[in-house]
Amino acid sequence: GQNIDQPTEMTATEGAIVQINCTYQTSGFNGLFWYQQHAGEAPTFLSYNVLDGLEEKGRFSSFLSRSKGYSYLLLKELQMKDSASYLCAVREGSTLGRLYFGRGTQLTVWP
Amino acid sequence: DAGITQSPRHKVTETGTPVTLRCHQTENHRYMYWYRQDPGHGLRLIHYSYGVKDTDKGEVSDGYSVSRSKTEDFLLTLESATSSQTSVYFCAISESGEETQYFGPGTRLLVL
Numbered sequence: 001g002q003n004i005d006q007p008t009e010m011t012a013t014e015g016a017i018v019q020i021n022c023t024y025q026t027s028g029f030n031g032l033f034w035y036q037q038h039a040g041e042a043p044t045f046l047s048y049n050v051l052d053g054l055e056e057k058g059r060f061s062s063f064l065s066r067s068k069g070y071s072y073l074l075l076k077e078l079q080m081k082d083s084a085s086y087l088c089a090v091r092e093g094s095t096l097g098r099l100y101f102g103r104g105t106q107l108t109v110w111p
Numbered sequence: 112d113a114g115i116t117q118s119p120r121h122k123v124t125e126t127g128t129p130v131t132l133r134c135h136q137t138e139n140h141r142y143m144y145w146y147r148q149d150p151g152h153g154l155r156l157i158h159y160s161y162g163v164k165d166t167d168k169g170e171v172s173d174g175y176s177v178s179r180s181k182t183e184d185f186l187l188t189l190e191s192a193t194s195s196q197t198s199v200y201f202c203a204i205s206e207s208g209e210e211t212q213y214f215g216p217g218t219r220l221l222v223l
Contacts (some may be wrong), residue, residue, distance in 0.1 A: 021195065028216070032213050033170070033211065033212075035214075041216070041217075042201060042214040042217055043154070043201070043214050043216060045211050045212075048211060051159040062202025069171070077152070085147065087153065087154065089154075092178075097142055097159075097161075097205055097207070097210075098156060098159065098169070099154075099212060100156075101153045101154040102153055103151065103152065104153055
């Protein structure tokens with residue numbers, strides 16, 4: 001199996017910036033995904049990185065360093081609706097699209 | 112949003128009974144996946160399909176079987192449900208193995 005590690009919980013205040021880290025160990029790395037999941041709902045796709053560097057999409061950005069086995073999701077100008085679980089998932093090149101998920105980081109945004 | 116539905120959305124059953132969950136898609140995507148999500152474990156792959164009648168096991172396949180007789184439907188069967196299979200089950204689809212996976216709304220299963 002894969003070893004994907006992310007913090008269990010984080011808290012932040014409205015308007016702030018928060019960085020959620022994800023480290024992984026895998027063979028044949030072929031991409032890293034971030035999903036957002038609100039309580040009682042399905043995961044929804046946020047971002048995808050396969051090359052090193054930063055991908056920006058509005059208030060959300062995701063960074064990848066393949067040599068370090070490290071990614072982060074950066075959320076800017078936090079809003080109450082950003083309170084959710086954030087899931088890091090790694091795809092291996094040899095596994096026909098299979099994703100391996102971390103346990104998720106529960107983010108709580110306070111007013 | 113991708114056109115994915117799951118049925119039933121909620122189910123309560125008793126230990127030892129068979130249960131079938133259905134995932135239906137209208138996107139004509141080739142790949143379909145079944146996951147379970149449990150506190151402290153995150154999402155874990157049960158089985159997946161890479162085409163009609165083409166399926167393979169995931170990390171937690173024991174006690175589960177799947178079938179895919181047509182592109183749009185992927186069925187997950189618990190042959191004899193156990194309390195350890197109480198979970199939330201998500202179906203996901205992907206156009207190809209290289210594309211993003213999109214998730215259905217989930218099925219909450221309680222095995223008493």
